[in-house]
Amino acid sequence: MAETLTAAPPQVGSFEDLESVVIRFAGDSGDGMQLTGTQFTDTAAIIGNDISTMPDFPAEIRAPAGTLAGVSGYQVHFSSQDIYTPGDAADVLVAMNPAALKACLRDLKPDGFVIVNEDEFTAGNLKKAGYVDNPLDDGSLGSHKLFRIPLTKLNRAALTGIEGLNSKAIDRSKNMFALGLTFWIYDRPLSATLDWVSRQFKAKPEVIEANHRALHAGYHFGETTEAFQVRYHVAPASLPSGTYRKITGNEATAMGLVAAARLADKPLVYSSYPITPASDILHSLAALKHFDVRTAQLEDEIAAMGSTIGAAFGGAFAATGTSGPGIALKSEAMNLAIVLELPMVIVNVQRGGPSTGLPTKTEQSDLLQVLFGRNGESPIPVVAPATPGDCFDITVEAFRMAVRAMTPVVVLSDGYLANGSEPWIVPDPSKMEPIQVSHPVSFGPPAEGAPDFMPYQRDAAGGRPWAIPGTQGLEHRIGGLSKEPGTGNVSYAPEHHEQMVAERAAKVARLAEIIPPAEAHGPESGELLVISWGGTYGSVRRAVEDAQAQGKSVAHVHLRHLNPFPANLKAIMDGFQKILVPELNGGQLSFVLQGRFGRPVISAPKVQGQPYKISELAEHIRAALA
Amino acid sequence: MSTTIPAASLQPLTRQDFVSDQMVRWCPGCGDFAILAAVQRVMPELGIARENIVFISGIGCSSRFPYYMNTFGVHSIHGRAPTLATGLALANPELTLFVVTGDGDGLSIGGNHLLHILRRNVNVNILLFNNRIYGLTKGQYSPTSLPGHKTKSSPMGTVEQSLNPISVALAAEATFVARTVDVQSQHLTEVIRAAVAHRGASFVEIYQNCNIFNDHAWEYVTEKDQRDDRQLLLEHGKPMLFSGGKKGIRLRGMTPEVVSMEDATIDEILVHDAHAPSPHLAFMLSRMNFPEHPVPMGVFRSVEKPDYAHAVVDQVVTAQSQKGKGDLAKLLRGAETWTVTPHRGAADGKGHG
Ligand code: SF4
Numbered sequence: 001m002a003e004t005l006t007a008a009p010p011q012v013g014s015f016e017d018l019e020s021v022v023i024r025f026a027g028d029s030g031d032g033m034q035l036t037g038t039q040f041t042d043t044a045a046i047i048g049n050d051i052s053t054m055p056d057f058p059a060e061i062r063a064p065a066g067t068l069a070g071v072s073g074y075q076v077h078f079s080s081q082d083i084y085t086p087g088d089a090a091d092v093l094v095a096m097n098p099a100a101l102k103a104c105l106r107d108l109k110p111d112g113f114v115i116v117n118e119d120e121f122t123a124g125n126l127k128k129a130g131y132v133d134n135p136l137d138d139g140s141l142g143s144h145k146l147f148r149i150p151l152t153k154l155n156r157a158a159l160t161g162i163e164g165l166n167s168k169a170i171d172r173s174k175n176m177f178a179l180g181l182t183f184w185i186y187d188r189p190l191s192a193t194l195d196w197v198s199r200q201f202k203a204k205p206e207v208i209e210a211n212h213r214a215l216h217a218g219y220h221f222g223e224t225t226e227a228f229q230v231r232y233h234v235a236p237a238s239l240p241s242g243t244y245r246k247i248t249g250n251e252a253t254a255m256g257l258v259a260a261a262r263l264a265d266k267p268l269v270y271s272s273y274p275i276t277p278a279s280d281i282l283h284s285l286a287a288l289k290h291f292d293v294r295t296a297q298l299e300d301e302i303a304a305m306g307s308t309i310g311a312a313f314g315g316a317f318a319a320t321g322t323s324g325p326g327i328a329l330k331s332e333a334m335n336l337a338i339v340l341e342l343p344m345v346i347v348n349v350q351r352g353g354p355s356t357g358l359p360t361k362t363e364q365s366d367l368l369q370v371l372f373g374r375n376g377e378s379p380i381p382v383v384a385p386a387t388p389g390d391c392f393d394i395t396v397e398a399f400r401m402a403v404r405a406m407t408p409v410v411v412l413s414d415g416y417l418a419n420g421s422e423p424w425i426v427p428d429p430s431k432m433e434p435i436q437v438s439h440p441v442s443f444g445p446p447a448e449g450a451p452d453f454m455p456y457q458r459d460a461a462g463g464r465p466w467a468i469p470g471t472q473g474l475e476h477r478i479g480g481l482s483k484e485p486g487t488g489n490v491s492y493a494p495e496h497h498e499q500m501v502a503e504r505a506a507k508v509a510r511l512a513e514i515i516p517p518a519e520a521h522g523p524e525s526g527e528l529l530v531i532s533w534g535g536t537y538g539s540v541r542r543a544v545e546d547a548q549a550q551g552k553s554v555a556h557v558h559l560r561h562l563n564p565f566p567a568n569l570k571a572i573m574d575g576f577q578k579i580l581v582p583e584l585n586g587g588q589l590s591f592v593l594q595g596r597f598g599r600p601v602i603s604a605p606k607v608q609g610q611p612y613k614i615s616e617l618a619e620h621i622r623a624a625l626a
Numbered sequence: 627m628s629t630t631i632p633a634a635s636l637q638p639l640t641r642q643d644f645v646s647d648q649m650v651r652w653c654p655g656c657g658d659f660a661i662l663a664a665v666q667r668v669m670p671e672l673g674i675a676r677e678n679i680v681f682i683s684g685i686g687c688s689s690r691f692p693y694y695m696n697t698f699g700v701h702s703i704h705g706r707a708p709t710l711a712t713g714l715a716l717a718n719p720e721l722t723l724f725v726v727t728g729d730g731d732g733l734s735i736g737g738n739h740l741l742h743i744l745r746r747n748v749n750v751n752i753l754l755f756n757n758r759i760y761g762l763t764k765g766q767y768s769p770t771s772l773p774g775h776k777t778k779s780s781p782m783g784t785v786e787q788s789l790n791p792i793s794v795a796l797a798a799e800a801t802f803v804a805r806t807v808d809v810q811s812q813h814l815t816e817v818i819r820a821a822v823a824h825r826g827a828s829f830v831e832i833y834q835n836c837n838i839f840n841d842h843a844w845e846y847v848t849e850k851d852q853r854d855d856r857q858l859l860l861e862h863g864k865p866m867l868f869s870g871g872k873k874g875i876r877l878r879g880m881t882p883e884v885v886s887m888e889d890a891t892i893d894e895i896l897v898h899d900a901h902a903p904s905p906h907l908a909f910m911l912s913r914m915n916f917p918e919h920p921v922p923m924g925v926f927r928s929v930e931k932p933d934y935a936h937a938v939v940d941q942v943v944t945a946q947s948q949k950g951k952g953d954l955a956k957l958l959r960g961a962e963t964w965t966v967t968p969h970r971g972a973a974d975g976k977g978h979g
Pocket of ligand 1: 837
């Protein structure tokens with residue numbers, strides 16, 4: 001518990017090697033914790049660690065300063081090993097104020113470090129955080145190792161005399177001081193962050209100077225204080241060779257949409273309405289107009305869906321993105337898209353519900369909504385990415401499916417994937433399979449007696465011709481009313497209606513022909529099969545591997561395709577005595593699996609707006625095997 | 627995808643070319659027939675290839691319209707036709723788009739979309755058939771039904787204020803706003819021609835008679851014998867005279883008044899200016915109604931502004947001229963990359979993309 005302000009002789013550091021470290025940076029919304037975490041992550045990635053991150057921020061833009069509601073956190077897990085999750089619990093908590101300490105302490109390992117900015121532990125701030133006594137003094141931190149650092153004062157001292165910088169701006173860069181200190185503790189280079197600051201604040205030399213100085217000051221403080229006896233090394237991970245970048249799920253989704261359009265030589269029309277956490281996809285795409293990306297911010301969710309249909313009818317690659325209640329608003333127009341039979345992609349970045357729910361927290365509770373939440377018989381393909389980087393692949397795949405079956409396809413991302421990040425091998429677009437799109441072409445004015453164009457004539461895959469306006473001789477009308485097969489003319493004939501319902505269901509079911517088979521990770525048969533989907537991939541995979549290492553008879557299937565399921569899913573399930581389905585909802589996939597395959601499963605629901613911890617899953621596996 | 631439009635067929639098209647093979651299913655005597663006939667008649671005169679024309683509708687009697695036009699068409703869902711038109715324009719800004727809607731479809735369930743398609747100035751021709759009633763659902767009051775109107779859903783009369791479609795369109799910054807009547811086919815075709823010629827969102831209110839659920843709703847203004855006296859035919863740059871030139875509109879303060887030309891000189895009569903940058907004159911006209919005033923017909927407002935889809939595509943062109951056509955490989959690399967090589971199993975460098 002030592003803390004020293006006076007300069008001490010530089011330590012010729014002793015280093016300890018660690019396999020993995022989880023750091024949680026936490027502070028007030030205005031303390032720049034997201035940026036601090038991102039910078040730490042970028043450097044870890046560049047050094048070659050495997051990384052996984054989880055930002056956790058309040059729904060309010062400016063929650064009252066110093067309160068628990070205003071705490072913004074960023075957890076980064078970096079490792080010399082292949083890691084799957086941002087970590088169940090933190091090894092280090094950097095708490096910039098009492099509220100951050102209070103909000104995050106429960107996520108710290110019992111022997112974890114707490115680094116606090118003790119300048120912020122004033123009577124007023126303690127009260128705002130709900131502390132009666134100062135936790136730094138009353139022994140309540142128990143087994144945690146505490147480092148009290150007068151960070152505000154040290155930072156101010158380091159930044160004196162910068163022309164044009166007021167005290168507010170000085171204090172704003174104290175996050176860089178904290179970052180510099182953590183860089184010292186884990187022996188990381190400052191260069192990537194220094195470069196980033198220089199690029200970011202090109203027009204503001206005083207801000208560059210302030211951030212550079214703060215970063216250096218934090219680093220040197222580590223060196224000069226005697227508080228830290230040991231520094232730590234986390235060696236690079238032996239990741240598969242290749243060129244890597246760091247990527248978040250929303251970035252990957254946006255790039256997947258662009259790539260799909262490029263692979264089909266199409267413009268991308270992305271119509272959306274601002275909603276957390278999907279808005280970042282709109283922001284990313286709006287900056288990519290030079291890729292012939294046409295973004296539209298519509299008047300509401302319904303309009304965004306309608307515009308997507310219009311753009312698809314016009315022959316563009318059309319997509320929309322939403323979250324939470326937005327997907328409910330879109331459902332009427334999604335149904336129109338289903339019966340018009342036009343290709344498009346609907347990205348739903350799931351968040352906690354129902355209603356407005358938990359705008360910035362993650363959940364997987366829209367599965368049943370997108371599968372069934374529309375009037376009538378309304379089959380729609382649904383896919384779900386497993387990791388942030390997978391958002392790219394699954395989005396491209398969604399477009400392939402959409403074009404083949406002439407149908408809207410739903411991508412079920414979630415808040416955890418959307419904002420979380422991981423190292424990602426940069427794909428080579430020249431090696432990606434083009435998406436074949438063919439529009440029927442004009443044969444000039446139809447000859448006398450020639451058969452009329454049949455907009456709903458089925459092709460081999462059950463799709464229909466994508467004839468677009470501007471094509472002479474193919475003028476036709478489509479609509480939301482029931483149709484005659486083939487011609488698409490309005491028809492209320494009972495057999496026509498039933499046939500069209502069956503044709504739409506069949507072409508969606510037949511997408512299983514192009515879906516990769518499910519893979520059982522582990523034995524092909526045994527006691528327990530764990531089935532997961534979406535963003536829980538990492539924690540479930542690790543929990544299953546841990547159980548396997550303990551000799552338990554357990555395998556894991558992670559589903560990226562929820563409708564249709566991979567064709568071999570049933571066969572895999574048949575090899576196991578019990579099936580465990582952990583998911584971040586009340587048991588929605590369990591419900592579907594039981595209905596579809598007629599066998600009971602053990603549902604492990606979690607609905608807290610938080611991802612699954614590996615330890616929680618380990619417990620579910622243990623209980624299922626008991 | 628190519629947005630180039632193949633050259634129109636060289637043979638001149640006729641009205642018949644625009645008639646689809648579908649049986650028209652409106653009630654006999656419905657005003658919609660006259661509108662359909664007028665639209666089909668005016669189409670060949672527009673010089674637009676049939677394949678470049680798209681009719682989009684929502685739900686309601688009027689919304690069956692696309693099925694009867696031998697062009698591209700989408701019969702969409704209630705109130706949402708403007709949203710499909712917006713996306714379609716983004717995909718292909720060169721198409722000639724029509725949205726056919728009604729007072730319920732366009733001003734009730736689709737009110738929001740109508741406001742915003744007008745505000746954005748999407749290049750589309752919106753034909754709003756106003757019959758002041760819900761026809762397809764069998765006779766409930768609509769947002770343009772007059773206060774006190776007794777219908778199935780308002781047996782004691784509505785207690786709601788009605789909307790004035792022209793005022794709404796002007797408030798939504800519409801660049802082209804006009805009114806016409808189902809039974810005045812000459813006027814109807816002229817207005818549609820002007821609407822199509824206008825680049826941007828054209829809003830046309832068409833007084834339409836629903837002879838089943840709200841017969842005679844517009845008779846007070848459309849009745850042949852009284853038309854001259856009760857309609858003011860707007861012409862840009864012309865004094866506002868009606869009743870065979872015997873009466874005119876004069877401003878008193880901020881209020882328009884009807885004067886007999888026996889009591890006024892032509893200089894006192896308001897001159898119509900459809901191209902005025904500010905919509906205030908048009909708005910004033912939109913508030914004129916029988917019996918205080920004649921009902922204005924024709925083009926209230928017609929001003930030039932950039933259309934939405936072209937503006938969006940222009941930004942694409944600008945971005946491409948500044949940054950070059952997007953390089954996908956570069957985009958995927960992002961700002962910062964590092965390389966893991968097999969022999970080291972570790973990072974050995976980084977780059978800025
Ligand atoms: S109900 Fe009225 S508006 Fe509808 S078709 Fe019949 S007459 Fe025309």
